[in-house]
Amino acid sequence: MREGTWAAGRLAEGSVLRDVIDTSDPSAWLWLDEQVRADEWYFPPYGVPAWEETAGGRSLTAALRADVPLTEGQLALALCHRDGRIRHRALGRVAGRPALLPLVAVRCADWAQPVRELARKRLVEALDAEAEAEAAARLAPLVRRLADRHRGDFALGLLGEVLRRAPGEQLAPLFASPDRPVRRFAYGLAVEEGRLSPAELARAAAGDDDAVVQSLCAEAALAAVGEGDTEEVLGALLGARSPRARSAGVTALRRLERPERAVGFLVDRSALVRACARYVVRQYGTDPLPWYRERCADPGDPALPPGAAIGLAECGTRADAALLWPLLDHPVPGVRARAVAGLRTLDVTDLPRMRRLLDDPAPGVVGEATLALLPSAGLLPEAWLAERLAPERPRWVRVSAYRLLDAHGGVVRLRAAVALLGDADERLRSRAELTVRRFRWWGTDAEVAELLDRARAHLG
Known part of the structure; x- marks a missing residue:
């Protein structure tokens, strides 16, 4: 104040x-x-x-x-x-x-x-003057915030009227605004007024990081696309970093009768895009499951895309786990990680074969293995996990071990937390302190009492 x-x-x-x-x-x-x-x-x-x-x-x-x-x-x-x-x-x-x-x-x-x-x-x-469109554009971020207030719609409506009369270049600064609601407003106005070509809309969908803008521009681009700009629109959407934009482009391949281009997206890094690709190829009579099985049949193929392993699990059965187990030894970390994720998707877990991945040199593989083992964490040896809390271990291994020990619950959880109270890793230490402070134990267990006394002495 x-x-x-x-x-x-x-x-x-x-x-x-x-x-x-x-x-x-x-x-x-x-x-x-x-x-x-x-x-x-x-x-x-x-x-x-x-x-x-x-x-x-x-x-x-x-x-x-x-x-x-x-x-x-x-x-x-x-x-x-x-x-x-x-x-x-x-x-x-x-x-x-x-x-x-x-x-x-x-x-x-x-x-x-x-x-x-x-x-x-x-x-x-x-x-009111057409020359004041630039001033209206400068007011846009504030007016968008005011629109959420009671009686706040007047200024937004006036802003829209002024910008509709303004030359197209007056909207350009709003397209690049760091304020997401402003960009949504500007692109909505541009779509409504037909200010942007399908190719420009496709590039906007591919380049913007806002999901609303991506959907709005991708749908508008595909609705207005013609024979002359089809390739440019598809190129922008299919090459976008955003899964939402890519999925819109892949789905449009069905309407444009180009299912062969959807095949390459069966192994996309995004689950949404893979699902859209499977939909397109199925609409043209192709079952993607045999395609996935064929790609995963050679566990030593260095060119195997990681998306093939998880894609197989997404549309396969538990019997397909036989193709995924060998991929746990694949030389590419991404393939190993997606193979673990696929086995988890199929609800297939073999503790002895899976737990060795907690020592994998790739953080992504360790993370996926941890997620797969969490439901069965109580079956993992406490001492074996505690060894992986040692400071010399990679951080991702230590985080994984602590998550699994924490999932044991009870005194195992408390022992793991007390062991990390003085740890140099701030995030691990903070999580351990929170666990100790929230720990509730009713009884006369001597070990628990000793652990809590040690924790109190450390925490003051």
Whole structure:
């Protein structure tokens, strides 16, 4: 709250607005609007803010009524004032002050109807000219946040109207905005208005990291694709890093009658893409299971894709575990990891054959083996697992051993946690401390009492 008081005081004394808050950050405007009305800033019982008397020796209210010139910072304070009459008067003096447009947009969702109506009128006037589309784009991150408020849809609707009239290049900055809701809004507008070609939409789906944008643009690209840009659209989608974009491209191969291209995606790294590829090839009469079995038949094939092992498990039966067991010795770590995941998918676990993978040099293999062994953790020897807690072991081996010891429960869990209380690995140590603090034991077991005494001495 002291930071807010300091900011308000500087603005009241005439400091430049951008020197006090980050005017490019929408959350800064919302923070200012909230903090100006904070109770700690008012002197009871009169409700006079601490900074009110600093506007040129007279109150801010009097200055507004007398048309005394005010700085942008002082007007910003007035626009955030808890008295609606002051907010209303301040709105009458914002014309020609583009720096205050964010607060005008905030007041468009004001709870006082006269303030709300005047703010909306002022925002329409400011954004009515086609040349003001750039200003509208700058307001987009704040307006998107305001849209979640009660009566906050007006500014968003106005923003949409202005950007619909604007040249296409005015939307470009919004496509690259770090604010995900803004990108969703911009791409939604572009799709609705037909501003982007199918190829541009496909590239957007492939390049954006937001799932909503990926789905929106991929679906729009495929809905509008024609013979002339089919290859470009498919190339962008099928080569995308995002599984959602790739899966959209693979699914479209059915409609485009190109099932042969789906075969290569049967071994994709994404389960979603593999499922879509199986759907496409099945629609054209091909059963993917024999294809998977053929690919996994040679356990020494160095070119075997990891997706073949897990793909076999996803559409195979428990009998196919016979093809997966030999892959646990494959030279490629990814194949070993996916083979373990496939055996877990088929619910096939052989403890002696699986537990040796806890010492695998690849973290991914150890992680998958741990997941497979967790349901049977109680059958693993405690002493054997405890050896793998030693500091000289690789971190992923130690984490795996601790997870499996923790899954034993009871005194085994406590012994493992106490052994790690002084460990150099911060995350392991923190987890062990949490286990000890939460441990509950009712009884007179001497070993448990001794362990808890050791833990208390260590934790203080």
